[in-house]
Amino acid sequence: MTAVLFDFSGTLFRIQSTESWLRAALKETGLALAEPELADTAKALEAAGALPGGADPVDLPEDLAGLWAVRDESAELHRAAYTGLSRRVPLPDPALHDVLYDRHKSPDAWSPYPDAAEVLRTLRERGIGVAVVSNIGWDLRPVFREHGLDAYVDAYVLSYEHGVQKPDPRLFSAACAELGADPRQVLMVGDSRAADGGAAALGCRVHFVDHLPVAQRPDALLPVLDLVG
Structure with missing residues (x-):
């Protein structure tokens, strides 16, 4: 990956x-x-x-x-x-x-999951490109900046800025293009099978996590580091 x-x-x-x-x-x-x-x-x-x-x-x-x-x-x-x-x-x-x-x-109003910083930082150290692909109606970049995670994100691909929403493959395609990555060598991580599963249409591998309160999900993102190799 x-x-x-x-x-x-x-x-x-x-x-x-x-x-x-x-x-x-x-x-x-x-x-x-x-x-x-x-x-x-x-x-x-x-x-x-x-x-x-x-x-x-x-x-x-x-x-x-x-x-x-x-x-x-x-x-x-x-x-x-x-x-x-x-x-x-x-x-x-x-x-x-x-x-x-x-x-x-x-x-x-937002809290990062406990392992988010570690996972994003490690991906950056390994030279793995990272993009945030979100169905959303506003600019979430300030949330990442305020919580100190913006430095680990290479691109933001937000539905309201593109006029299309997941699972439309065009949103995932735009993210891959911004990272200069072949979709077949890209992992999509999300909590919605209906929305995030759309990345599979491009050949991306998809990994799902559960949408739980922060205190109930301390380490669900860590397997991502093994999946990218």
């Missing part, structure tokens, strides 16, 4: 919990909810699938189904999809829906 492509959310980083996300937005706006109501609201937001990088909607509203299917193809679609879902949940101020959306883009 000459290069490795990594998914972002659920692979290298994990978003904060829905309750922590809501608490941060309330603090930012100076709004408050009583503890029982806050817990219930967080559960409702999670069930709605309103937190990008969090759980998918338990029941996707029919009027948002078309938008949801293409949400990662542009920044506008991404915001519209997720704020559309959050607006299914009553909040103390309607403006809080946009505050919540903006909050999830903050570097401190």
